[in-house]
């Protein structure tokens with residue numbers, strides 16, 4: 001695939017928008033020429049006041065609010081505070097007549113967080129004592145009007161929204177109003193109109209809405225300017241007191257540049273002949289084009305809102321088997337800026353909006369929001385569509401989604417160990433490209449499509465799909481996978497074993513501890529062997545990949561990979577407080593390990609809680625004092641002592657506050673020295689000075705291939721690409737060949753510095769000290785004109 005360096009295509013307009021050139025000019029004029037203070041009585045002030053009042057009229061026109069107050073604020077969040085604060089102050093004043101008993105503050109379950117958080121905050125701060133309660137929504141995101149009917153009479157405030165920011169769902173305000181007012185004529189009703197302005201015609205004066213908000217930066221005005229509408233009948237208590245600006249409703253000198261810019265935008269919205277913003281029909285046609293391309297690129301896509309119930313500018317979708325972060329990383333690599341529907345600090349945290357809609361977890365965890373601006377252009381949308389289709393092609397080439405035509409021979413054969421992760425769970429696929437044979441170890445349900453796609457795309461002969469034990473914390477998809485891959489499963493390796501071991505093995509090997517182990521031949525020189533390794537659960541087995549030597553011996557130094565399930569974890573050992581556990585058996589299993597595997601054998605666990613990917617016995621012994629004592633050849637910890645201490649260790653596992661059931665107590669090891677802090681400007685010089693180092697990009701191959709112009713980073717050829725799914729394979733080769741001893745620094749890079757940082761830390765953890773990473777990533781240094789948001793660290797709502 002040949003692609004040029006992608007320029008940004010911004011499809012995240014619900015987060016914020018580019019300021020209209022005219023708005024920027026007017027803001028500049030308000031700073032340089034019309035810079036007066038609207039409160040001054042001289043002519044410079046009067047000119048400024050004129051801008052303020054003209055903008056207020058425009059707001060009235062766009063919101064359809066001839067009556068009521070229009071107050072300029074710093075944004076919608078502040079405007080929401082004022083609405084909530086004013087209502088609750090009034091509630092408090094009237095408290096003498098009513099009691100808090102059973103009184104409610106209701107809000108739609110999919111509201112922007114600014115709403116429930118304000119309700120909670122002011123309810124607590126003002127000591128109101130009401131119950132803050134969610135109004136449930138249905139699977140399309142529509143409010144449960146039955147619930148609203150049932151509770152509206154007990155409510156002091158009801159907060160709903162006109163258009164949802166994640167899904168674009170349009171709420172029927174007339175219907176909501178009818179429900180609310182039939183039950184409660186007095187209740188304060190606030191409607192967040194932030195995502196509706198410019199997309200829907202609003203007529204607030206014709207409604208009984210008490211408070212409504214809009215925000216400049218969502219409609220091509222700058223950040224820092226917002227509007228609160230307060231109806232004639234609604235109560236208003238200023239949040240800020242001071243100079244009495246905004247008729248005393250909001251003191252503080254007005255943000256006149258922001259107001260002037262907002263006016264420029266509102267003029268375009270208000271004038272039906274103005275062509276700055278696209279009309280509805282055009283926006284719908286843009287949406288349709290994007291939807292078609294998404295379907296072409298990602299055939300298993302599901303849309304999280306019926307498109308006819310949403311504004312055309314927002315598309316929310318998920319792709320089975322892909323987390324939001326994975327899709328965002330891919331789109332970002334292709335130069336398309338979208339956002340996840342969720343804060344994606346963790347792969348397992350989903351979108352609260354989609355959760356409230358009752359959609360399955362995978363849809364919530366994989367939600368992507370594409371939102372384009374009102375000023376979008378035909379060529380921009382076409383370019384976005386071709387890029388989207390390119391991402392689909394890249395995923396097909398990486399075997400992550402099924403090929404359109406079943407492949408005869410894989411385009412890019414994969415060889416070695418592949419590690420897929422879902423949260424902390426690890427699933428492993430071993431492929432021998434020469435014989436096209438593969439083995440799957442510990443496949444978890446969430447990764448089944450991905451494993452199946454890889455195996456199909458590589459046309460592998462599946463020898464075995466095995467589990468190390470019956471997992472307590474998650475489902476294995478072993479049987480499902482065997483069923484789905486029936487046509488590729490090798491008939492001579494049929495299995496009736498509960499963990500998938502083939503019924504007929506090739507022979508018996510002798511392990512380093514003298515015990516016999518069944519094996520079958522995997523590749524021309526490697527066998528796949530197993531031995532019982534109980535403890536974490538009594539049905540535990542370990543699998544080994546290694547070379548048989550004289551007399552069928554599988555010696556420790558000849559074992560490349562050991563799949564030990566949850567016996568030995570990265571930074572801990574498996575817990576033994578499950579009903580299916582045996583601490584005594586774990587003690588014996590641990591003591592056997594050093595006789596079976598070598599210090600450099602890569603231990604591939606069933607979980608990775610710390611982004612270590614995999615580990616070695618030497619590393620664990622060095623970092624885990626308890627394990628070191630258990631394995632001490634001279635002063636071995638006695639069994640009794642082990643049982644006693646192990647019980648205490650397991651009791652420390654925090655079952656309550658973890659997102660998933662943890663399979664062992666983990667001590668994370670932190671490295672603080674792997675980070676190279678250079679400014680984007682220094683990037684080029686840095687790489688030019690480090691030509692002797694191994695520069696390794698850890699992005700997945702489908703992301704990596706989009707980055708073509710490496711010269712902007714001072715590199716005369718592309719760096720090595722070691723995707724994190726191949727990191728364990730890389731680690732094993734590095735440890736065995738001991739390439740680190742050649743004194744070549746290893747410098748990991750990625751888009752934002754997050755993944756490369758983890759890779760460098762993981763290498764250091766296993767003793768490769770000369771590994772580094774570029775803090776902050778190469779997004780800024782690599783492409784000077786593009787500032788790429790790091791989705792990993794963003795935790796707030798936009």
Ligand code: PLP
Pocket residue numbers: 014015074075076077078112114161163164165192194195214215216226797798
């Ligand atoms: N309400 C909705 C629906 C939003 O989308 C946002 C911003 O994301 C806000 C409120 C908060 O707006 P502001 O950034 O102006 O405070």
